[in-house]
Amino acid sequence: MPVKGMDGFRMEWEKLLKLARLNDPNYIQRKHRPVYAQDMDRILFSPTFRRLANKTQVHPLYDNDHVHHRLIHSLEVANVGRSLGIEVGAWLDERGAIAGEQVEIMAGLVQTACIAHDIGNPPFGHSGEEAIASWFREKFANPKGILEDISEEQRHEFEAFEGNAQGFRILTRTEMYRNDGGFRLALGSLGAFTKYPVSACARTQVGADGLANGKPYIGLKKYGFFHNDIPTFARIAEELGLRRDEVKTADGGVVGQWWRRHPLAFLMEAADDICYNIMDLEDAYLSGDIEYSQIISLLEKIIPPSNKNYPSQNQQETVSRHRALAISGAVFACVEAFKNNYAAIMAGDFSRSLVEASSKADELNAISKIAKERIFTTARKTELEVYGRNVVYRSLDGLLPLLDALRSAQWDASKLGTYHVQVARALRFPMDSLDTAYDALHALTDFVSGMTDRYAVKVADMLGQR
Numbered sequence: 001m002p003v004k005g006m007d008g009f010r011m012e013w014e015k016l017l018k019l020a021r022l023n024d025p026n027y028i029q030r031k032h033r034p035v036y037a038q039d040m041d042r043i044l045f046s047p048t049f050r051r052l053a054n055k056t057q058v059h060p061l062y063d064n065d066h067v068h069h070r071l072i073h074s075l076e077v078a079n080v081g082r083s084l085g086i087e088v089g090a091w092l093d094e095r096g097a098i099a100g101e102q103v104e105i106m107a108g109l110v111q112t113a114c115i116a117h118d119i120g121n122p123p124f125g126h127s128g129e130e131a132i133a134s135w136f137r138e139k140f141a142n143p144k145g146i147l148e149d150i151s152e153e154q155r156h157e158f159e160a161f162e163g164n165a166q167g168f169r170i171l172t173r174t175e176m177y178r179n180d181g182g183f184r185l186a187l188g189s190l191g192a193f194t195k196y197p198v199s200a201c202a203r204t205q206v207g208a209d210g211l212a213n214g215k216p217y218i219g220l221k222k223y224g225f226f227h228n229d230i231p232t233f234a235r236i237a238e239e240l241g242l243r244r245d246e247v248k249t250a251d252g253g254v255v256g257q258w259w260r261r262h263p264l265a266f267l268m269e270a271a272d273d274i275c276y277n278i279m280d281l282e283d284a285y286l287s288g289d290i291e292y293s294q295i296i297s298l299l300e301k302i303i304p305p306s307n308k309n310y311p312s313q314n315q316q317e318t319v320s321r322h323r324a325l326a327i328s329g330a331v332f333a334c335v336e337a338f339k340n341n342y343a344a345i346m347a348g349d350f351s352r353s354l355v356e357a358s359s360k361a362d363e364l365n366a367i368s369k370i371a372k373e374r375i376f377t378t379a380r381k382t383e384l385e386v387y388g389r390n391v392v393y394r395s396l397d398g399l400l401p402l403l404d405a406l407r408s409a410q411w412d413a414s415k416l417g418t419y420h421v422q423v424a425r426a427l428r429f430p431m432d433s434l435d436t437a438y439d440a441l442h443a444l445t446d447f448v449s450g451m452t453d454r455y456a457v458k459v460a461d462m463l464g465q466r
Contacts, residue, residue, distance in 0.1 A: 011346050013098045015241035016262060017105050017188050022172060022236065023181030035186045036108030040078075042183045043116050048170055049074075054452035055123055070118050076279060080331060081114030081271035082107045087335040088267060105188075106264065112185065113192035113268040120167025122449035123456040124388030131392035132445060133161040145404040149437035157200035157226045158441060164196055166449050168225045172232050174446060179433070191240045191262035195269055196224030197233065202256035205247045212245060218351045219261045226442070233259075243348035260348030270334040270354040274327060277355075277367045278302075282323050284375045286316075295319055298370065301363040302326040302333075333358035388453070391460040395448050398463020402429065403440045411435045427459065 019035040021027045029035050043049050052070035085107030092098045098106065122128035136158040139147050150158070157165065171190065172182040196219055198206070203223035210220030225233050237244065237259045247256035278299070285295045292315050299322040310321060337358040344350035350357075355364050375381070402420045409415035413424070413431045424431055429447060434440045451459060 009243050009347060011241055011243065011263065011348065013092070013102065015239070016191065016264070017098070017102055017109065018239055019105065019186045019188060020239065021181070021184045021186060022190060022232070023177065024184045027184075034105070034108060036105065036112050036189060039112040039183070039185045039189050040108075040115060042176065042185070043112070043119070043171075046175055046183070048119055048175055048450065049115075051450065051452050052118065052121075054454055055118075055121060055125070070121060073275060073279065074115055074118050077117060077268075077271045077275045078111045078115040080274055080327060081268055082111040083331050084267040084271055084334060084338075085110035085264070087331070088338050091335070091339060109186065109188040109192050110264050110267045110271070112189040113264065114271050116167060116171060116189075116193055117268060117272055118163070118167070119170055120165070120449065121163040122161075122166075122392070123451050123453045124385065124392065126163075127385040127388055128392055128449075128456075129161055129163050131389040132396070132448060133159055134389075135393055135396050136161065139400075146400070146407045146437045146440060149407070150441065153201050154227060154438055156204050157223070158445065160200070160223075161445060161449075162196075162200070162222055162224075163449070164194075165200065165223055165225050165229075166445065168194060168233070169229060169442075169446075172229065187236050187239050188262075188264070190236050191242065192264035192268050194224045194233065194236075194262065195219065195265050196222045197237065197242065197261060198223050198258035199225055199227055199230045199233075199256070201227055202247055202258050205256045206258065212351075215351065217260075218353065219265075220258065228438070228442075263345050266338065266345060266350070266354050267334075270337075273353060273355040273364070274330040274334065277364050277371070278323055278326050278330065280371055280375065281367055282319060284371070285319055287378075289375055289378055290370065292319065294370075296322060298363070298367050299323060299326040301366075302329040302360050304329045304332060330355070330358075330360055330364065333360040388456075391456050392448065394460035394464030395451070395456060396444070398459070399423075399427075399429070399444055399447070403444060406431060406434065406440065407437060423463070426462070 019029065021035065027035075049071070052074055053072075055070040086103065089098065089103035089106040092106075093100050093103050122132060124131070136155075140150070140155055140159060143150070168190075170182065171185060171193065173179055175182045177184055196203075198220055200223045203210070203220065206220055210216055212220065234257070240262060242262060243260040245258050245260070246254045247258065248254055281290070281295055281298065284290045285292065296319070299319075303322065303325040306325075313321065334354040337354040338345065341350050341357055355361060358364075402423050405416055405420045406413065411434055413421075416424070423429065427447070430443060434443055448456075
């Protein structure tokens with residue numbers, strides 16, 4: 001059912017669920033092998049995804065095998081995302097908004113977006129992301145060598161390095177078909193993946209508050225793709241029929257553009273929010289950071305009422321059961337939030353997460369508050385974040401001279417000195433296609449953000465001093 005916004009705009013499911021592949025117009029879908037299933041395989045079997053098994057979720061370099069890392073988190077988010085897609089899809093089918101066969105397509109596109117949602121995250125979690133950004137901010141304060149060639153407009157995407165944008169770059173550029181569509185995923189999958197449909201430069205032009213029509217817009221909290229990926233996302237957005245906005249100067253001149261979120265991006269976000277709130281809480285219990293009584297009390301408030309009797313279990317088994325039931329309760333609440341805000345979502349006007357708009361917002365916010373107060377501030381986690389920051393800094397410091405030397409050699413790797421050749425060979429650092437400072441610095445962030453926690457330690461030890 002078409003839904004119009006205040007300006008008459010409407011997004012349409014026929015476009016939003018488009019299965020055409022990026023940069024592959026001649027692809028023909030096999031009868032029993034849907035595009036979204038192949039998308040999942042392309043991501044799951046990639047080395048980039050495999051490396052998530054050794055990247056921090058919350059607890060860096062942890063020895064407890066039961067504590068989450070990024071790969072397990074991504075698989076769990078994908079399962080929850082599929083459930084959200086099925087429930088919303090079934091409701092839309094009942095309303096006549098989509099055809100019955102499109103329910104599976106919707107679930108598959110959400111699942112694909114969810115499996116990939118953290119693929120651009122660097123080692124050591126969000127502290128690693130901030131470490132990359134702060135290193136660049138310090139270097140750009142007094143730029144030398146290759147850093148001098150980066151324009152003010154380009155600097156922001158390094159000084160505010162963003163894992164979401166790095167993920168879009170990986171999916172559409174650096175994997176499989178390099179610089180020609182990347183994984184060549186379905187357009188609907190890429191739309192659902194992009195929580196922040198705005199480039200780094202346009203995000204700065206919008207202003208610090210990220211306002212749209214005088215109100216903060218959720219898709220402008222961060223940026224979702226780099227400057228050189230703007231044409232790719234613009235093409236995806238046009239094919240999917242996403243609502244486009246312009247960034248204008250005071251005299252009306254257009255200086256940039258951004259888009260409203262794909263409706264399925266809200267489901268992907270909800271799956272992530274549900275998992276990291278509830279699963280991180282269980283990890284905190286397993287790590288001894290919160291007590292049994294506290295986690296049970298927090299989870300019980302999210303669990304739907306039930307008359308079902310459960311067998312006697314030990315405390316850890318009881319926590320696991322409560323966690324599973326709480327996820328079900330949160331999924332139901334987010335599906336209802338999607339239904340209640342359907343018109344605004346389809347018009348591109350909705351500007352809250354589904355968790356925030358749900359009936360369980362207060363309960364999930366209470367968990368988030370506990371995480372900030374009790375989990376993210378533990379002494380061990382803080383110590384390892386400081387250690388991780390220094391590992392990232394040493395890695396970047398050790399690689400920058402290689403790029404400076406390549407620039408001095410007019411981008412001819414054959415003219416590099418022995419040491420730099422050895423560094424590039426030892427680390428398999430890609431230099432063949434580099435011919436600008438901008439591309440070289442992105443190769444640097446590709447490499448460093450792609451490292452696992454433990455490999456980052458190895459690289460830092462090789463290139464720097466302890």
